[in-house]
Amino acid sequence: DTEVTQTPKHLVMGMTNKKSLKCEQHMGHRAMYWYKQKAKKPPELMFVYSYEKLSINESVPSRFSPECPNSSLLNLHLHALQPEDSALYLCASSQSGRGNTGELFFGEGSRLTVL
């Protein structure tokens, strides 16, 4: 059983919709991540939050908006997406501490389809 929980597991949305993906972990990890994965490709980093502050934004379009309300929660707000944004969105967490972030723990992912 994964210790990182993502909701919803599946989401279908139109290009004008606004929706959010949610992620929760209770391992005391202080770094949380959003990755995007297309079929037959490796995960691509989107955002990293460290101690609830945005640490890395990999030049992600503004139609994706991350939010970290507290150390256990990570959201990804979606607005005006394009069909090419359809993908598996993976949340992950790791221990904090530069030089020793340890392994990544992934949630099961949210499979997004944009019509």
Place this chain on the structure above:
Amino acid sequence: RKEVEQDPGPFNVPEGATVAFNCTYSNSASQSFFWYRQDCRKEPKLLMSVYSSGNEDGRFTAQLNRASQYISLLIRDSKLSDSATYLCVVNLSGTYKYIFGTGTRLKVLA
């Protein structure tokens, strides 16, 4: 040149075979190394971390060669359930950046 390179495969092997995957990385600031396994339409799951001295977990053995900047994974006595994509992952020292290889597909055949 990609930061982390893997042979995409697929590797088709019979049950019981021994199979080895290699992964090369280009950034000498790489500090931590991992092998993840990903089943179709599922999330990546940690198979094993890779330590400098090499490490073994049952049928799986991981090796790290820092001088040549490569990592290997050896699977002995392959099972049907080992069929998956194996991702090599490198963490850069002092950062939250985990670089993923493209993955190597393994199919174990009955």
